[in-house]
Each structure stands twice: as structure tokens, then as C-alpha cells.
Amino acid sequence: MGETIVRMGELAAERGDGVLCTIGLGSCVGVALLDDERAVAALAHVVLPDAAAHRGERAALPAGRFADTAVPLLVERAATLGAARRRLRAVLVGGASMFALRRAAGEPDVGERNVAAVRDALRRIGIPVAAEDVGGAHGRTVRVRTDGTVRVRIAGGAERLLRAPSAAVGEAPPLRGTLPPGAPAVGATLGLGVAR
Amino acid sequence: MSVPAYTALQRDALAELANIGCGQACTALGQLLGRVVDLSVPTVSALDLADAVESLGPAEEVVTAVVLPTSGDLEAAVLLVFDAPDAGRLGSLLGVDPGDVEMTASAIAEIGNILGSAYLNALVAIAGVDAEPAPPIALTDMRAALVSSALASSPAALDAAILIDAKLSVEGEECSFTFVLLAGTEDVDLLLRAVGLGAEG
Numbered sequence: 600m601g602e603t604i605v606r607m608g609e610l611a612a613e614r615g616d617g618v619l620c621t622i623g624l625g626s627c628v629g630v631a632l633l634d635d636e637r638a639v640a641a642l643a644h645v646v647l648p649d650a651a652a653h654r655g656e657r658a659a660l661p662a663g664r665f666a667d668t669a670v671p672l673l674v675e676r677a678a679t680l681g682a683a684r685r686r687l688r689a690v691l692v693g694g695a696s697m698f699a700l701r702r703a704a705g706e707p708d709v710g711e712r713n714v715a716a717v718r719d720a721l722r723r724i725g726i727p728v729a730a731e732d733v734g735g736a737h738g739r740t741v742r743v744r745t746d747g748t749v750r751v752r753i754a755g756g757a758e759r760l761l762r763a764p765s766a767a768v769g770e771a772p773p774l775r776g777t778l779p780p781g782a783p784a785v786g787a788t789l790g791l792g793v794a795r
Numbered sequence: 796m797s798v799p800a801y802t803a804l805q806r807d808a809l810a811e812l813a814n815i816g817c818g819q820a821c822t823a824l825g826q827l828l829g830r831v832v833d834l835s836v837p838t839v840s841a842l843d844l845a846d847a848v849e850s851l852g853p854a855e856e857v858v859t860a861v862v863l864p865t866s867g868d869l870e871a872a873v874l875l876v877f878d879a880p881d882a883g884r885l886g887s888l889l890g891v892d893p894g895d896v897e898m899t900a901s902a903i904a905e906i907g908n909i910l911g912s913a914y915l916n917a918l919v920a921i922a923g924v925d926a927e928p929a930p931p932i933a934l935t936d937m938r939a940a941l942v943s944s945a946l947a948s949s950p951a952a953l954d955a956a957i958l959i960d961a962k963l964s965v966e967g968e969e970c971s972f973t974f975v976l977l978a979g980t981e982d983v984d985l986l987l988r989a990v991g992l993g994a995e996g
Contacts, residue, residue, distance in 0.1 A: 606845035607943050622854040623939025626947045646844065646947050653953060664844070664952075697944035698862045698932045709947050738940020740855060754857045754937045 602742075605629075605644045610663035612641035612676035619743045624693030626710035628666070628733070630717050631690040632673045632726065634682035635747035635765045641677040642743050643669040647709065648716030666716035674724060688729035689721050690749045690762050692741040695734060710734070730762040798841050798955040799980050801987075806839045808992050809983065813837035813959040815921060816914040817974055821963060823913040824906065828888050830965050837961040841980075844946055847956035851876060851973065854939035858882075859900060861907025861933045862945045865915055867926030869985060870950050871978040873911040876938070877903055884970040904933035910963075914974070922989035950979030957983045 602618040605611045607627065611619055619642040621629045628645045643663035650665035663669045677687060694714035707715070714733045721728060732739065732751050740752045747764035801809070814837050821832040842850060852858075859882045864872045877885065883893035886902040893899060908931045915928045934941055946952055957978045964971035978986075987993045 607848050607939075607946070608844045623848075623937035623941075623943065625936070625940035625944030627943055646943070646952050661844075695940070695944070697934060697936070697940065698864075698948055710944075736934075738937040738944075740937065754855075754935075754940070 605642045605663070607644055608646050608661040608664035610641070610643040610669060610672060610676065612639070612673070612680055613745050614639045614680040615745060617745050620741070621692075622740045624739045624741065625695055625697040626693070626708065626713065628691060628693040628710075628713045628717050629739075629741045629743075630666075630669065630673060631692075631741070631743045631749060632677050632682070632687050633690065633729070633743070633747045633749075633762075634677060634686045635688075636686060637681050637683065638745040638747075639677050639680045639682040640743050640745045640747070641673045641680075641682075642741075643673050645669050645713055645717060648712045666713060667720050670717065670720035670724060674726070684726075687726050688747075688765070689726050690729055690743070691717055691731040691733050692739055692749070692751055692761065693733060695738065696736050697738075729765075732761050798843055799957075799983075801839070801841060801983075805987055805992050808987065808990050809839045809957075809959055810837045812918055812921060812986060812990070813839075813961060813976060816917040816976075817961045817963065819913040819917040820910040820974065823909050824963065824965075827906070827909060828965060830888070830967065833964050833966055835962040835964075837959055840958050840960075841983075842956050842958060844943075844952065844956055847946060847951070847958055848939050848942050850958065851942050851960075851975065852878075852938055854937065856938050857935060858938045858941065859903050859933060859935045860938075860941040860945070861904055861911065861931050863907070863911035863915065863931045864929045864948070865919075865926045866929050868924045869919065869922075869926035869978075869982050871976055871982045872945060872949050873914055873928070874942070874945050874975040874977055875907045875910060875972060876942070876975070877972045881970050881972050884968060885965070885972070888965065888968065888970070900933060900935060904931060907931050907933055910974070914976075918976075918986075922986050924985060924989055945977060949977050950981060951977055952979075954980050
């Protein structure tokens with residue numbers, strides 16, 4: 600099974616049997632859109648909230664770099680691969696407070712602003728967030744399978760399940776049972792809404 | 796991607812600025828450790844963000860990074876990256892038990908502060924710009940998480956990243972680390988103008 604690395608500011612989509620992976624998200628946010636039934640996954644590596652800040656040419660706007668432009672593009676790419684918009688679910692990972700540089704006291708840092716901007720963009724389009732592992736002050740690696748499984752790993756830790764494929768696919772959620780003891784789903788551990 | 800192309804002369808000038816800055820940092824570290832510290836020839840690269848992160852080493856490896864942002868006319872940041880064995884050895888040269896993770900991190904933060912400040916002060920003095928280093932932040936995490944977050948908080952995130960990096964090594968010890976100036980194109984233009992090599996003359 601192939602693994603596609605989505606690097607800083609990039610965006611990729613896949614269908615069938617594949618994995619999209621982003622290594623070492625810090626303040627950046629990995630935004631995945633999933634259609635479990637069609638086995639379509641799309642992943643963006645968002646760096647900043649707002650494309651209005653971009654200094655280069657608009658035509659050269661990096662696909663995944665800004666939250667407000669990356670989210671609609673994810674929907675478009677997933678739809679091109681056959682995903683149904685009403686079935687799309689989002690998973691958010693990252694948005695940590697790493698180096699809180701050049702930040703006036705009380706102002707949210709870039710990680711928090713990224714998460715808020717991604718949520719806004721999803722709300723505008725009407726895509727629900729199925730699971731998330733955001734905030735804190737540590738890096739994360741995320742692996743998104745086209746079947747809808749999302750796994751997260753932190754530095755020095757083991758991979759943990761953040762989201763299992765939706766039960767609507769007609770199969771029992773397979774991976775939860777295969778996890779080693781003491782490695783519960785991240786979303787469940789943190790009390791985050793793992794809707795399915 | 797709008798990655799700028801610099802002339803050979805401009806690259807040489809930027810490398811020379813880094814060379815002088817790192818030279819000051821070397822002297823400062825040498826005095827602290829009582830050892831000779833060697834400096835590699837700095838390299839200058841203008842890269843897309845993703846390439847910039849990749850150029851600094853394995854993404855998921857756990858490293859310690861110290862970042863010193865500058866405030867004022869120049870909105871660059873100095874990034875020092877130490878892999879775990881080098882951080883331990885550097886700490887032990889200062890008498891810290893390498894097994895003591897907390898003390899090692901604290902020693903690395905202090906070394907980063909001394910080196911980064913020496914570097915930035917030299918750079919600012921030569922370029923004649925009004926900028927000063929802000930307090931350093933030291934973190935240990937995946938390399939890509941640290942480098943990408945430092946980039947995301949810098950003007951480089953808005954266009955392309957200019958990396959000017961050099962390697963410092965302590966003579967007689969298997970100990971070296973990377974010293975990077977992270978800047979956006981506007982900041983590099985400012986530096987180039989200051990030394991009379993700006994694009995606009």
C-alpha cells in the first residue's frame with residue numbers, strides 16, 4: 600500500500616487503497632476529509648489561517664498553505680475522486696502552540712488561529728468534524744487511510760487511533776480491537792467528539 | 796512558487812554576513828567551553844517551505860531546537876538545531892550529566908541564547924539595521940514540527956524561506972550542530988540593500 604507524504608503547505612487526495620501522511624505537524628494543521636463509503640481521503644497541511652496574507656502571485660498560491668483556500672480545494676479534490684459531499688467528514692490534527700513568537704500578550708498564537716480558521720471554513724461549507732486532536736504544545740504525525748482510519752503519533756510515542764471508519768460502511772470498526780492494551784483512541788481519551 | 800533567485804554575488808554577501816555572525820558565535824561558545832570551535836562555510840538557499848523543512852534533516856527525528864526571533868526592522872529568526880547525542884555531549888562539556896534531560900535542555904537553551912544573540916548582534920551591527928533579539932525559546936520534539944513551526948511564525952511563511960545555514964563543531968569532540976537564519980524575502984532584501992547589493996541598486 601502506497602504512502603503519500605503531504606509536506607508543509609501541500610495537499611493531496613487518494614482513492615481506493617492508500618495512506619496520506621504528514622510528518623511532524625507543529626503549529627500547522629493537518630485537515631483530512633473522508634468519504635468512507637467511497638474510500639476517498641484528502642489531506643491538506645495548513646500553515647496559516649488566511650490567504651489574504653500571501654505575498655506571492657495569486658496563481659502561485661500553494662494549494663494547502665492557507666486554511667480558507669485549502670478547505671474548499673479539499674472538497675473539490677475529494678469530489679473529483681467520487682466522494683459525496685454530504686458524506687464527507689473532517690478530521691483535524693495539529694495546531695499546537697510551539698514557538699509563540701511575536702505574539703502580543705493575550706493574542707492567540709498561529710496554531711490556535713489555524714484551528715479556528717479551519718473550523719470556520721468547514722462550517723461555511725457544512726462539513727462536520729468527526730474527530731480531532733489539536734492544541735497542546737507538541738508535534739504530531741498523522742496517517743490517514745482511504746478507508747477512513749486516522750492515526751496520530753507524538754514524538755517518542757506509539758501510533759494511536761484517532762478515528763475508525765464509520766460503521767455505516769457495513770463492517771465492524773476493525774482496528775479498535777487490534778490495538779494493544781493501554782492505547783485507546785486519542786479522541787476518546789481526550790474526551791473529544793468522535794462522532795460517527 | 797515564488798522562490799527568488801539571487802545572484803552569485805548576493806549569495807556570497809549573505810554567506811559572508813552569516814560567516815561573520817557565526818564567527819562571533821563560535822568565539823562566544825569557545826570561551827564558554829574553553830575549547831576551539833570550528834565553523835563550516837555557510838550555505839545560502841532560497842526554498843519553498845516544504846523543501847526548507849526537508850533540507851534540515853529527517854522529519855520525525857527528535858531534536859532540540861532553540862529559536863531567537865528578532866524584533867525591529869528585521870523580522871528574521873535564528874534557529875539552532877541539536878540532535879539528541881550532540882545535545883548530551885554539549886551539555887556534558889558544561890558539566891551536565893547527559894542522563895539529566897531537564898538540565899541538558901536548560902544548558903542547550905542557554906547555549907542557544909548566547910550563540911544566537913552573538914550572531915544576531917553581529918548581523919545587525921554589520922547591516923546597520925535596527926533590530927534586537929527577543930528571548931529564546933527551546934523545545935525538544937520532532938524536527939519537522941519544530942522547523943515548520945518556526946517557519947510558520949516567520950515572514951517566510953508568506954512567500955519563500957531563505958535559509959543561511961552553517962555547522963559549528965567543537966574541536967576534539969564528536970559534537971556539532973546546525974545554525975540557521977530563517978528569513979523571508981523582504982528581510983533578505985533589507986540585508987542586501989544594507990550591504991549595497993539590493994535588487995533595486
